[in-house]
Amino acid sequence: MGKITASATSLKPDPRYRSILAGKFINCLMYSGKKSVAQVLFYAALDYIKEKIPDREPIEVFHTALENVKPYIEVRSRRVGGAAYQVPMQVNRNRQQSLAIRWLLAACREKKGRPMYLKLADELIAAYNKEGVAFTKRENVHRMADANKAFAHFAW
Template identity: 70%
Template sequence: MGRITASRSQLKPDPRFNSVLVSKFVNNLMVDGKKTIALNVFYNALEEIKRRKADLEPFEVFEQAIENVKPHIEVRSKRVGGASYQVPMQVNRSRQQALAFRWILGAIRDKKGRPTHMKLADEFLAAYNKEGTAYTKRENTHRMADANKAFAHFAW
């Protein structure tokens, strides 16, 4: 198993929204330890959302986008009697959040040619509206788990 770290207790909320969720997302967004740049990209993305959709609160769009992308069930490989089965299993809360972050950041990093804050704003709005690359990834994961329901009895 993985090491237990003190990162959860050491994580400080971000300065603007006083949210640990934002702080965690920015830490995942950060590249090469450039936290200030990551914070600026995130805040600029929220400003872009505010500019495009004046009636929506940008922070709520962010929270709802993360909530919409979180998977509730996933398939895990399990070896039984020499064969590997894709067994559907429940996903715990911290892994749901980690997968949602990973899928959103993967979606924006795959798109080329535009500033990161624009791509991030696009992905947040798409996930908020239950569409886009990250949401599609979640739906595919759920669909795969549903297709492999027959092997659920191996989840022990």
């Protein structure tokens, strides 16, 4: 059973950029209900991105990075006749978004020794440039789905 989250209808956009996606990202970044701390981290990361990529708006970099990390196909386990097969299946839009956010935050959290806003900014810039840990995770998922294409007929 996964985490209980608020429904999409009750999501509020973030105060600075008025982006619902940024608001969702801040909610996922938040620990122990400390939303103001998560907002400070997110906006500090976007300010750092603005320094590094001055010709692009930081919220555009954020949206593009999330688009680059979204998986379009994944493998899911299916039991057929006593055997378990890894079956490639399409990913719906909500799951794509949540996986992308989860992979970006996991990539930031596994790095040690630097402030979180710097790790988050570096990972967003790397995802924007189609590189980094989160993008590699997406590529691995796509590669695994491609390798298991022979079991696609088990999808239902």
